Amino acid sequence: MERLRFFATTVIGLEDIAAKEVENLLNGKVELDMGRIVFEGRPTDIYLLNLKARTINKVFIQLCHSKFVNLEDIYKLAKSLDYTWIINPEQSFAVRTQRLGLHNFTSMDVSRVVGQAIIDAYTDAARKRLKVNLDAPDVEIYCLVRDDEFLMGINTTGSSLHKRQYRVYNHPAALKPTIASAMLKIGGYSSESFMLDPMCGGATIPIEAALEARRIPPGKWRSDFAFLKLKVCSPREFEKFRAEILAEEDLKNSPVIHAMEKSAKHLKGGMENAKKAGVYETINFKLGDATRVEDYPDVKFDLIVVNPPYGLRANPKEGVRRLYESFLKTLRTKFTDATLVLITAASKRFKEAAESVGVAVIDERKIWHGELLTSIFTCKT
Numbered sequence: 001m002e003r004l005r006f007f008a009t010t011v012i013g014l015e016d017i018a019a020k021e022v023e024n025l026l027n028g029k030v031e032l033d034m035g036r037i038v039f040e041g042r043p044t045d046i047y048l049l050n051l052k053a054r055t056i057n058k059v060f061i062q063l064c065h066s067k068f069v070n071l072e073d074i075y076k077l078a079k080s081l082d083y084t085w086i087i088n089p090e091q092s093f094a095v096r097t098q099r100l101g102l103h104n105f106t107s108m109d110v111s112r113v114v115g116q117a118i119i120d121a122y123t124d125a126a127r128k129r130l131k132v133n134l135d136a137p138d139v140e141i142y143c144l145v146r147d148d149e150f151l152m153g154i155n156t157t158g159s160s161l162h163k164r165q166y167r168v169y170n171h172p173a174a175l176k177p178t179i180a181s182a183m184l185k186i187g188g189y190s191s192e193s194f195m196l197d198p199m200c201g202g203a204t205i206p207i208e209a210a211l212e213a214r215r216i217p218p219g220k221w222r223s224d225f226a227f228l229k230l231k232v233c234s235p236r237e238f239e240k241f242r243a244e245i246l247a248e249e250d251l252k253n254s255p256v257i258h259a260m261e262k263s264a265k266h267l268k269g270g271m272e273n274a275k276k277a278g279v280y281e282t283i284n285f286k287l288g289d290a291t292r293v294e295d296y297p298d299v300k301f302d303l304i305v306v307n308p309p310y311g312l313r314a315n316p317k318e319g320v321r322r323l324y325e326s327f328l329k330t331l332r333t334k335f336t337d338a339t340l341v342l343i344t345a346a347s348k349r350f351k352e353a354a355e356s357v358g359v360a361v362i363d364e365r366k367i368w369h370g371e372l373l374t375s376i377f378t379c380k381t
């Protein structure tokens, strides 16, 4: 079967976690780049990754990766490609460009030049002028211009996979599910783990754990994948594939997953999200304060994964340090030798709190959560 070159985008700082996940899913080698991973696969891997991958944002079929000097080079590179195997003559397309570095042209210029090159190449090959539709194209072409590097690919995903369909309650400080899933992987989560999120908010972390434990693919609820319109994919083949993947679900598995939250409103919202994700009955929800030993469930947890407040909104920074200290003290009192995986943008405050309480930080990994530089800490209680 034909092999394709792919790249997939992920959160900057989580490339190795995404690479490992894709290596496991495809049983092949994956290379790392900044904010993306690169690999080879079969056309059907488009279905597999979009349905099952938990830590990537979008999957692209790579069309071109080359050095360039000026816009004319970019035109020549894009014009030299064959698009007839991927776009039907009656389909519309759009080019979206991301530009990083210093150039004497804009990202709009790149989109315009590449768009013209695609029209010219298609007209030469198939005697048909393709339509451009910038608002709702059938096929979206992505270009990255980074310094003297030009990368071009076809978006097989559509909108990012981090937008899980189960989020009916939007917590104001919700964590991206792809990051939640990566944190679980960092903590070595398995369906055998005794896992707790003691500040669960909208329950992203416990829901991602339950989906993983029950082998429920996070793309299960999506029907708007961009690949459904690509010439290399077939909706019928996808339906068959999807049915096979859904047959792997293990809905009888009862993992030990607990979620605690001090706000009744957020707890209720988290429960709604869990219901929508079909994992409500696998998660033990509890109203409680993570700084109070007596509020914790009487379970010997071995993994605590948490996204506490960063102190950027309501709490001033000193307040957040006090919260971190009192939370870590409580964890130390209640659990010995548990792994704690915690994400925060207030990394200095967290490190000060960990040091003053005597919690050992084993690892700190910097990642971008949207516009915010955050750290994922791995600690032992």
Ligand SMILES: C[S@@+](CC[C@H](N)C(=O)[O-])C[C@H]1O[C@@H](n2cnc3c(N)ncnc32)[C@H](O)[C@@H]1O
Residues within 6 Å of the ligand: 171, 173, 174, 175, 176, 198, 199, 200, 201, 202, 203, 204, 205, 260, 261, 262, 263, 266, 288, 289, 290, 291, 307, 308, 309, 310
């Ligand atoms: C950043 S949010 C968590 C968001 C969540 N990960 C999500 O994706 O929806 C932090 C949550 O911690 C809760 N919280 C703050 N202090 C707490 C405490 N002492 N005990 C329990 N929950 C607390 C807040 O109410 C808030 O919902």
